[in-house]
Amino acid sequence: MTTSTINLGLVCRDPATENFFSSTAKREFPICLCSDCGAVGGPQQTLCLSCGSTGLKWEAASGRAVVRSYIVLHQRAALQETPELVVVAIGELAEGPWWWAQVADVDPYTMAEGKRLVIDFVASGEEMVPIFRPDA
Numbered sequence: 001m002t003t004s005t006i007n008l009g010l011v012c013r014d015p016a017t018e019n020f021f022s023s024t025a026k027r028e029f030p031i032c033l034c035s036d037c038g039a040v041g042g043p044q045q046t047l048c049l050s051c052g053s054t055g056l057k058w059e060a061a062s063g064r065a066v067v068r069s070y071i072v073l074h075q076r077a078a079l080q081e082t083p084e085l086v087v088v089a090i091g092e093l094a095e096g097p098w099w100w101a102q103v104a105d106v107d108p109y110t111m112a113e114g115k116r117l118v119i120d121f122v123a124s125g126e127e128m129v130p131i132f133r134p135d136a
């Protein structure tokens with residue numbers, strides 16, 4: 001079986017990603033809930049996309065997702081005969097928001113829309129970066 005490779009660059013937090021990486025350091029994937037209308041949003045939101053409220057509270061997502069789309073990158077380093085296959089998927093979280101991330105431990109040739117995924121975390125520098133894995 002061919003297995004996907006995770007290939008992350010160095011990730012560093014900045015003021016815009018401080019809250020995100022504080023959550024992922026606890027192995028939690030943050031989603032926001034609107035205090036005014038109850039809409040659920042992704043971690044990058046600064047206001048509610050349904051009502052415009054800035055009254056957001058943050059919770060940990062369940063980590064479950066379903067593939068909505070994906071690509072397979074064929075990366076070949078210099079002098080490397082066999083390319084590494086990096087799978088990047090857009091997953092729809094069980095709570096509703098969509099998120100894209102690399103997928104570990106998956107046969108790229110068995111990826112398909114609708115495949116069930118779970119969020120996991122891998123270290124990049126001092127930060128924990130969310131990735132997907134197939135849901136067993």
Ligand SMILES: [Zn+2]
Pocket residue numbers: 034035036037038039048049050051052053
């Ligand atoms: Zn709202």
